[in-house]
Amino acid sequence: MTRQAAEALIARYYAAFNAGDAKGMLDCVAEDVEHRVNEGGIRRGRARFAEFCGHMGVSYREELKDLVIFANAEGTRGAAEFVVHGEYLQTDPGLPEAKGQIYVLPAGGFFEISGGKIVRVTTFYNLNDWIRQVSA
Template sequence: MSATDVLRRYYDAFNAGDTDGMLECLSDDVAHHVNEGNIRVGKEKFAEFNAHMTRCYKENLTDIVLFEAEGGTRAAAEFTVNGTYLQTDEGLPEAKGQTYRLPAGTFFSLEGDKITRVVTYYNLSDWIRQVQ
């Protein structure tokens, strides 16, 4: 399975709200680098983060473009996040059902058909401007 095949499965699961499907794409010791946050290691920490995100945000990704480096051990994705802010997240503006749309990207490392590193970036200032 190619890196882009793995990423397609990962993003299909994301858009379906299928955390278990996302976890199936990850190695047990996945390193999850969160935008403006700490590195979380392991599927359990990833699942906890995803549960938090699901409580606070409803997101769908569109315009997904996948890139794969030669050898298949590194890949990237660029996409548009279309979301609704459902519940106030600590340290952020109050949630009132605001919608937002912003560009984002993720870098991946892979071993075999498992993702070992997820690094996501987006412009937090732009997001805050949209929800205030």
């Protein structure tokens, strides 16, 4: 895969995210995708990733802005930097109570790509900053 193809795959993944299109996101990932969540565990497989997407769609409404995507020359690794503009809709267990709070949070994603699909996605953001924003 080329750098341009990898960047296009990541762009398609995030366009689907912004559209609330879980199927579109799933189309970008491999069957055995590894999803590493900020300060959380590792989800393995499309079924677990689909569960996560479903949960996110109920608990949060988010749009990623100022998206910048990078990939290596071989198209096997990529990264994205963006700002999450979100609304906290339904309380997530172990987190503050949801009351429709608005938040703006810098974040990033790191990708491993193989066979034209995302095989690993790792997401990073400052959880303490998010908690501060939704608790204010």
